[in-house]
Amino acid sequence: MHQSKKIEIIVDAGHGGQDPGAIGQKGLQEKKINIAIALKISKLLNHDHMFHAILTRKTDIYLSIKKRKEFFKKHHANLLISIHVDSSKKKSVSGASIWIISKNRMYREINSYLKKPSIILFSKQIENILKEHQHDIFLKKTILDLQSNDFKEIELEIAQKILKELKKKIKLHKKSPNYASLGILSSINIPSILIETGFITNILEEQKLKTTIYQNKIAQAIYLALKNYFNHLN
Numbered sequence: 353m354h355q356s357k358k359i360e361i362i363v364d365a366g367h368g369g370q371d372p373g374a375i376g377q378k379g380l381q382e383k384k385i386n387i388a389i390a391l392k393i394s395k396l397l398n399h400d401h402m403f404h405a406i407l408t409r410k411t412d413i414y415l416s417i418k419k420r421k422e423f424f425k426k427h428h429a430n431l432l433i434s435i436h437v438d439s440s441k442k443k444s445v446s447g448a449s450i451w452i453i454s455k456n457r458m459y460r461e462i463n464s465y466l467k468k469p470s471i472i473l474f475s476k477q478i479e480n481i482l483k484e485h486q487h488d489i490f491l492k493k494t495i496l497d498l499q500s501n502d503f504k505e506i507e508l509e510i511a512q513k514i515l516k517e518l519k520k521k522i523k524l525h526k527k528s529p530n531y532a533s534l535g536i537l538s539s540i541n542i543p544s545i546l547i548e549t550g551f552i553t554n555i556l557e558e559q560k561l562k563t564t565i566y567q568n569k570i571a572q573a574i575y576l577a578l579k580n581y582f583n584h585l586n
């Protein structure tokens with residue numbers, strides 16, 4: 353059997369199929385940019401023996417948030433990166449930003465899991481503790497809370513590294529990560545970040561986002577940041 357110690361990264365291209373996501377002034381659809389960038393990131397990662405990238409979608413299909421979350425539950429990967437393009441009523445707004453889950457939302461997700469456990473793949477250590485202490489809700493909650501604090505640190509550090517790399521190549525909308533209660537980031541078994549790669553509603557950025565050069569810049573920045581982060585862990 354082939355023993356794989358690769359870092360597993362789930363790359364999620366937002367929207368797809370009947371759900372185009374945001375739409376630009378010239379009619380560009382967010383879903384198309386998301387998949388183009390996600391494919392580039394996964395290609396870069398899979399060319400590197402250190403990583404194994406898994407895509408939630410490889411083509412233009414519709415996947416609900418619920419379906420995506422079911423997928424995350426069954427894969428114990430090291431990180432989830434969800435790729436999106438931003439939109440705003442203010443057409444002048446531009447630049448990339450990063451989102452991570454709010455603490456409140458994470459606690460809510462942990463509590464609902466404890467009330468009504470479903471099958472979720474955790475790391476071996478966590479899995480063993482949860483199994484051994486099946487009826488100790490307090491201990492299980494403590495363990496999952498601790499894990500979510502750990503995830504938060506990972507998410508913050510990776511987000512900062514990605515922003516640092518992106519800043520060298522493209523414009524940033526916000527210089528530090530933002531917190532939100534986003535369903536796609538709310539899985540309790542995987543550190544998750546969402547990258548808004550630019551504003552489709554800004555006419556200049558809509559133009560840029562369409563180009564392979566710009567998409568490559570973004571994919572490269574994300575890849576380099578991940579390489580840098582996981583290299584320093586070893």
Ligand SMILES: [Zn+2]
Binds near residue numbers: 366373374436
């Ligand atoms: Zn989106």
